[in-house]
Amino acid sequence: MKEIIINNLSYKYSLAENKALNNISLEIEKGDFIGVIGPNKAGKSTFCKSLVGLIPHFYKGEFEGEILIDDLNTLNSSIAEISLKVGLVFQDPFNQISGAKLSVYDELAFGLENNGVEREEMITRIDKYLDLMDLNEVKDNNPFELSGGQMQRLAIASIMALKPDVFVLDEPTSQLDPQGTEEVFKAVSRLREENLTVILVSQKLNKLADYANKILFLNQGGIVAYDDTAAVFSRNDLEQMGMGVPIYTEIARELELKNEKDQYPIRNSELKEMLVAKYGKNIGK
Amino acid sequence: MRSLSLYVKRNSLIHKIDPFTKIIYVFVSVISPFIMPTLIFSASLTLINLMLLLLAKVVKRVIPIISFVFIIILTIFVIQGMFYGANQTKLFTIFNLSFYVEGILYAAKISIRAINVLLAFSLLILTTPPAEMIESLVRRGMPAKLGYIMHSVLQIIPMMSSNASIIMDAQRARGMETEGSLWVRIKAFIPLIGPLVMSSLVNTHERSIALEVRGFSAATKKTFLHQEEVPGGMKQLRIFLLLFLAAVLVWRLTL
Incomplete structure (x- = not known):
């Protein structure tokens, strides 16, 4: 089933010279985990902002085309309406704290209060997502006193509590240390278990290879590739466009190890299997 | 990071009273001496307030506030006296x-x-957590956006001051003098303003996005996580307070 349909989406920020997104058309299936990659200025963040309706409702500029989420056209719906279908988490964990609540527990309630969720339901959801995001220990702390990883998990939990169908994460780990990054990716893996459609922008290609079933490669506002993860990472022209490949793919490429589909392995386990198949079990001993 | 607040946690009868009743009390207590401008009336209300502060066990906290206005009061006595x-x-x-x-x-x-x-x-501010006070007003029809502004100021001012000290440290690390005479301090203050204001603007912009995607502008009626705890008899107390104000008004008009 199609969850998101994008037709000829173009967008130019006011005062900008070039279009940030240029004629993008694609479809996203329900339950897909899409990894979005691309160099700087590729339009990744603009793409995310369009999905939640911040473009064109919050950022004014030249908007063309349409985004349909189920039956909801983002152009004709308010951000508040869209936010119940599509959740957004972005880079800076600090700025995603509302600043109006004194405890983690209350912070989780912020979005629910705004959307008029009944109190009993609110408590059920808060307890659930506190658990799911491992925030029970800090639930009475001031949100501003959390570590980066905890703050980002709080941001994810606050959005999860709104029960969106689609979850957009715009480089959620770019400002975190390795430990915080690990925490957030663990949290992201739980999103998959909740059967959400996830769109994750990240430069952590190894992680994307583990989680995403499809990769959307953007460059200069256009789509370079939108295909299965292994197919995209097997392309030979990624480096030319300023992108790397997952470390396992790079090793496989050096060793010219391809599978039956003529693709390089992208995950640790796949590479190991192929190495064993080629060099025998005692490899490295 | 601490939220700005003068709230003093104590176990007292006054602390248990709900914020809205206290707000009504403050309103009546502040307005009525202006309607009935006799010295005895004002003095007795002041005495009542003082007793309530004693009851709330927060008198000590009032002393610095009073001593601050003492200079102004002294000036009033000198000028009016002459x-x-x-x-x-x-x-x-x-x-x-x-x-x-x-x-x-x-x-x-x-x-x-x-x-x-x-x-x-x-009495109101020392015995009521600001968050509860604001929420109590939002429940009664104050726009949620205004409530948010009041909330966030309390949290964001301490945040800005910690930002300011980070920026100052950075500037100090590059050899700027920030300590010394008043003039040196003033000079150090000017380059601080630019980065501080700019970073605050950027943060505010990002935060407003975060608020929007959490339904800040939703047209639906807001609900509340915390239930308002109103002790028994508060309704009667509120009515009594308003009747008192009405009585003062009538007394004044017929006098």
Whole structure:
């Protein structure tokens, strides 16, 4: 089933010279985990902002085309309406704290209060997502006193509590240390278990290879590739466009190890299997 | 990071009263001395406030506030004592400066009222957590956006001041003098403003996005996580307070 349909989406920020997104058309299936990659200025963040309706409702500029989420056209719906279908988490964990609540527990309630969720339901959801995001220990702390990883998990939990169908994460780990990054990716893996459609922008290609079933490669506002993860990472022209490949793919490429589909392995386990198949079990001993 | 708040946690009867009743009390207590401008009336309300502060076990916290306005009150006494329009009866003279009974009485009236306002607001602010007070107003129809502004100021000002010290450290690390005479400090302050204001603007912009995607502008009626705890008898107390205000008004109009 199609969850998101994008037709000829173009967008130019006011005062900008070039279009940030240029004629993008694609479809996203329900339950897909899409990894979005691309160099700087590729339009990744603009793409995310369009999905939640911040473009064109919050950022004014030249908007063309349409985004349909189920039956909801983002152009004709308010951000508040869209936010119940599509959740957004972005880079800076600090700025995603509302600043109006004194405890983690209350912070989780912020979005629910705004959307008029009944109190009993609110408590059920808060307890659930506190658990799911491992925030029970800090639930009475001031949100501003959390570590980066905890703050980002709080941001994810606050959005999860709104029960969106689609979850957009715009480089959620770019400002975190390795430990915080690990925490957030663990949290992201739980999103998959909740059967959400996830769109994750990240430069952590190894992680994307583990989680995403499809990769959307953007460059200069256009789509370079939108295909299965292994197919995209097997392309030979990624480096030319300023992108790397997952470390396992790079090793496989050096060793010219391809599978039956003529693709390089992208995950640790796949590479190991192929190495064993080629060099025998005692490899490295 | 601490939220800005003067709230003092104590176990007292006053602390248990719900914010809205306290707000009504403050309103009545502040307004009525202006309707009924007699010295005895103002003084008795002030005395009541003082007793309530004692009951709330927060009197100690009021002293610095009172001492701060003491200078202003002193000025009122000096100026009115000497120059009040209706001055007739000389009370005493120092260095050829004469003080009059009428002026001193008038000054007392103003000062008592000012102290009364101060005590009444202290009673509210020292015994009510700001978050509860704001929420209680939002429940009764104050726009949620205004409530948010009030909330966030309390949290974001401490945040800005910690940002400011980070920026100052960075500038100090590059050899800028930030300590020393007043002039040096003023000079150090100017380059601080730019980065501080800019970073605050950027943060505010990002935060507003985060708020939007959490339904900040949703048209639906807001609900609340916390239930309002109103002790028994508060309704009657609120009605009594408003009746009292009405009585003062009637008394004044018929007098």
